[in-house]
Amino acid sequence: MARYLLSVFGPTDPPASGGSSSRSELLQEWADTGAFNDKLQREGHFVFADGLEPASTATTVDGRGERPVFTDGPYLETKEHLGGFWVIEAADLDEALALAAEGSRACRGAVEVRPFNTPESIQALLDS
């Protein structure tokens, strides 16, 4: 089993849920995502998952200097930001990609799949 981070990216400012159609769309999206989470749980892939508040609520902290520096806003100034993520376990990348495709459909966002370090990869890093 390998562990992967599935990150969901979306626009910096989430669409306001003003209209009734967008509200029902949002509810459907959450229902689909919830069902996908249930499936991950059921099939033993689920490690952790959650959604994030908008990137504008982030604070960037740099503690490398003598005194920590706090800056309002996300670390990267981009049009799209991390909106939520899953941590899953899968047999290999093929399985992780298939799950990511399902997750992407459920949450209506593009998903980045990235493997976590393993004890072997950390050892290889030390050896190199």
Add this chain to the structure above:
Amino acid sequence: MTDPAVEAAIARVHREEWARVVAALTRRFGDLDIAEEAAAEAFAVAVERWPRDGLPPNPGGWLSTTATRRAIDRIRRESQRMAKHQAALMLHDSTRPDPSGPVEDDRLRLVFTCCHPALSMEARVALTLRLIGGLTVAEIARAFLVQETTMAQRITRAKTKIRAAHIPYRVPSGQDIHERLAGVLAVVYLIFNEGYLASQGKDLLRVDLTEEAIRLGRLLLVLVPEDGEVAGLLALMLLTDARRSARVSATGELVTLQEQDRGAWDRGLIVEGQELVRERVRAVAAGAGPPGRYQLLAAINAVHTVAPSSSDTDWSQVLTLYDRLAALDPSPIVRLNRAVAVAELDGPAVALAQVDRLADGLDAYHALHATRADLLRRLGRSAESRTAYDRAIALAANPAERAYLTRRRDQLRG
């Protein structure tokens, strides 16, 4: 001291055995780096010893044994990492298939790993040529006109991703295999076209890449004989490559299909390609399912290569095949090629009207302007033809193609 016969034998063994040795080692040690390096070392030992000692009775077996020993030596040297590889070795041994079941060729696993959709197209091409084709990094770099260090980095990065992201070393399961196989065929066809159309550089043809692609196509047909598109792609490459020597004139100018000396075509390749097409036609008639893109393109090329001259071509057959292709792939490039057949059947005016409808989408594609220029020339609209030739010449990347287009433009009257 070097005996040319032994050298030729070593080259042949290298072509035939490289992928098998790399694939078997990859399965045994679960690591592409170790497999590639050990295989390269084993072949280096062969190059040193065989001219002196003669070829062993079973060169493939000798190479596998030597490479396996080298791999184990390397793992022992890296004692810190030994535990990991022993674990990997045990893991991979435990997945060895039941020997009574169908034997799955390790090389097919390697093909699917090298052509995995999570890798960039450039990386897939480079890995396939290195690990399946056995080309050196320097050869691949030269073929794609990049620095050797750049190509080495590209391959290393791809291998690192395969390891870190756990890209599997296996043949995809039933429902995924067709899509994944289509991806593999796309890699092979890209290698072929890179050799045949040579998008960069001064040579119109890069023979090493076309030959390598055909070799990969033959290997795939051995590994997946039941897939019609595999046979279709091989037939397409053979029938295209058969015209190679007629395609460029002595003065380095592109020669179009219409003007080619058909006597200069390679009959052996044509016969082989046409036989593959006939087999597919029989299979489809027997209910093998509708032909895909490569089978249709191969069939179009079979129609061209069976005609003794351009005017004897069965253009209505060509058009029917393009119609079927357009149904599968409604891209403007397919419609542009279809229009060439329309010109032969219904005249240049009808074809021009169809080409003009594609002009917006394909404005940056030199072949659109070259086709328009030719149709306008046939309609006697010289001034417009000249403008179209100018545009095609400006867009054509290849000097042989530019030379051809320039000559045609300069032959226009009025």
